[in-house]
Amino acid sequence: MTVRWGSLSAECVREWAQLTNLLATVDGAEEFYEAEDLAEELIEPGVDAVRDTVAVWDDGALIGFGQLGVKRGPPSGNLSALLVGGVHPDHRGRGMGVRVMDLLEARAMQLGAERGPGVPVHLRVPGGIEDASVRRLLEHRGYAIERYYRKLERPIPGAPVAEPSVAVTPYSAELSEQVRLAHNDAFSTHWGSTPRDPLRWQSYVGSRSFRPDAGFVSLAADGRVLAYTLVCEWVPGEAWVDLVGTRQEARGRGLARACLSASLRSMAAQGYTAAGLSVDSENAQGAGALYSSVGFELQRVVASYGKVVPALG
Structure with missing residues (x-):
């Protein structure tokens, strides 16, 4: 040996x-x-x-x-x-x-x-x-x-998901920088989070696992991204809701819910069988309640x- x-x-x-x-x-x-x-x-x-x-x-x-x-x-x-x-x-x-x-x-x-x-x-x-x-x-x-951290999952299509309550736009490469800025603002108050610089962000959105066609954003009248949902896939057929966020100025308007609902409906249309995500158990923005409301259930807790x-x- x-x-x-x-x-x-x-x-x-x-x-x-x-x-x-x-x-x-x-x-x-x-x-x-x-x-x-x-x-x-x-x-x-x-x-x-x-x-x-x-x-x-x-x-x-x-x-x-x-x-x-x-x-x-x-x-x-x-x-x-x-x-x-x-x-x-x-x-x-x-x-x-x-x-x-x-x-x-x-x-x-x-x-x-x-x-x-x-x-x-x-x-x-x-x-x-x-x-x-x-x-x-x-x-x-x-x-x-x-x-x-609570690991949540839901089957796809699973329980029906209502259409987004506000207008959302599919993610595109042209929106990437605006999403990065929105993400840094949204997560600036999250424990353990660090701002994503352009180089790290491009590495992320250019990765093999990133699924742009399952992401959605909510836009302000001036074109800024106010909320977003971005999705990855590490296990074939299973979507991972990797990033969900709302700019601090736009919270409480249901924008993240609208983006997430659109992503879940897109996953179903694309033939995914399940969706998962991870949320800080002490998340102060009420993310756990949001995910539960669209059918995600607790699978395990990790430290x-x-x-x-x-x-x-």
Whole structure:
């Protein structure tokens, strides 16, 4: 048995997808990815796949991985680092998860020192469902639950969805920049959210998973986007309502509901079989009630762990 440590690369995305999807089932997170979608994550803006990822091999089989992404954002203007990874269930208990975390945390602090000298780093890690084995590891390392996220689903077509109560417009590439600006305004008060710059936004709307033909927007008289729903697809036949938002000035007018209703009707017309989404359990804008009103039901609750580490030096 020979264990080799390295980085994720385009050459191993098939094995990476197989491991990711196995863990999605075993650990109950049910977040599945195609190899082509994972390949795009290695070339996202700001990602150095060689230094920002970890791959663990055992006799040619990928048995563990880790990913890191760093950006500036809440809380308190800290640098925010998202650490994601996993170890094959047959190889747990050998200290691999600990070493993956060691490597990712060290890299996060290095990037923090480069991108925000003197600024604390907020480390965030998905904590999975209740009793997930990763929670013990995280708590031992000083992480604590910061947030719970509710994963909701509904069948498509499912219960009939009323026509939008106000006029909406299909998403188009010409509206992309206006949607970005609306999104940054809408999410400026959301915990843990950071503004999307044009480069990151173009990476998002140009991704393989993005489904422009299921997105809708509500426009102001001056052409600005006031509300929007954007959709992705990671599992064939299943739509993921990825972003829903309303500019702060336009809240309380049913605009997001209209966009979401139009998206659900479009999904049905396109032959999707299900739709899912994730919502912060402490969402202050009442998003949970909105989603329940159009037929989404709770499937599972996952936790987000975090800790703030002082800057190096």
